[in-house]
Amino acid sequence: MMGTLPSQGDRSADGAGAVGAGPAALVRPARLADVRAVVRLYMGQPDDSRKLYHPFPFEPGKLRLIFSYMTLERPLAGLVARLAPGWAAVLLVAVAPQDGTVLGYGTVRFEPDSRSDLRAKFGYLVGGSQRGRGIGTLIMAEMMRTGISLGARHLGGTVLEENIACQRVLAKYGFSVGGAAGPDLFAPGRSNLKVDLPVSGTAGPGPTRRGGPPGDPTAESAAVG
Numbered sequence: 063m064m065g066t067l068p069s070q071g072d073r074s075a076d077g078a079g080a081v082g083a084g085p086a087a088l089v090r091p092a093r094l095a096d097v098r099a100v101v102r103l104y105m106g107q108p109d110d111s112r113k114l115y116h117p118f119p120f121e122p123g124k125l126r127l128i129f130s131y132m133t134l135e136r137p138l139a140g141l142v143a144r145l146a147p148g149w150a151a152v153l154l155v156a157v158a159p160q161d162g163t164v165l166g167y168g169t170v171r172f173e174p175d176s177r178s179d180l181r182a183k184f185g186y187l188v189g190g191s192q193r194g195r196g197i198g199t200l201i202m203a204e205m206m207r208t209g210i211s212l213g214a215r216h217l218g219g220t221v222l223e224e225n226i227a228c229q230r231v232l233a234k235y236g237f238s239v240g241g242a243a244g245p246d247l248f249a250p251g252r253s254n255l256k257v258d259l260p261v262s263g264t265a266g267p268g269p270t271r272r273g274g275p276p277g278d279p280t281a282e283s284a285a286v287g
């Protein structure tokens with residue numbers, strides 16, 4: 063009855079409805095050698111993307127430090143998440159299978175949650191020319207797996223009301239999106255919505271039972287919880 067976590071083979075975007083044959087990307091934990099490309103992706107966002115996604119300063123030096131920290135901390139992230147959640151973070155990258163080019167990335171961070179012990183919060187970005195190929199959906203799945211495997215019992219943070227692409231991805235995994243989370247300090251006049259998904263399959267139907275794409279990470283949570 064309990065499943066196992068999907069294999070790496072399940073973690074590739076097949077670009078459903080997109081280009082060519084074979085996977086569009088593979089998602090894996092970041093290495094230090096990826097940090098430069100991740101900084102470039104973040105800094106390279108056009109204005110409209112920056113308005114939707116701006117969790118870090120737009121300063122390359124600080125970004126290198128932040129992403130390097132996330133990369134180096136990964137082996138200890140489970141322990142840190144339990145002891146000092148605010149310091150726990152993991153950086154994932156989506157890379158082209160052909161040549162390893164970094165196409166996008168995801169961050170998993172943690173905070174204490176009043177209803178469960180631990181909440182995992184996600185952030186992700188796909189390079190402009192690569193969007194709409196399923197890569198964001200794939201990164202989301204891997205961020206969910208990572209958060210669950212490191213002990214989170216709730217997933218999700220906030221999303222800007224106008225960020226339709228992100229909300230489409232969240233909907234595929236059964237996240238609830240709604241309820242004002244307050245104005246966005248870095249995007250005046252825009253509002254954030256709360257994003258939430260409980261992890262464990264408690265009695266009765268719940269968001270985790272709504273079903274999602276094949277390999278739904280929350281459906282696997284019983285195996286790791």
Ligand SMILES: CC(C)(COP(=O)(O)OP(=O)(O)OC[C@H]1O[C@@H](n2cnc3c(N)ncnc32)[C@H](O)[C@@H]1OP(=O)(O)O)[C@@H](O)C(=O)NCCC(=O)NCCS
Nearest residue numbers: 114115186187188193194195196197198199226227228230
């Ligand atoms: C959000 C983001 C990571 C998604 O990446 P992606 O690789 O394009 O995601 P996917 O291709 O897996 O899915 C995107 C979905 O949004 C849909 N979409 C995109 N723009 C849309 C729009 N303006 N209106 C309606 N749907 C839209 C796509 O059709 C797709 O849905 P589908 O699979 O049902 O067709 C990417 O848009 C991005 O980097 N945005 C800027 C950063 C950001 O907003 N990060 C998230 C902050 S919470």
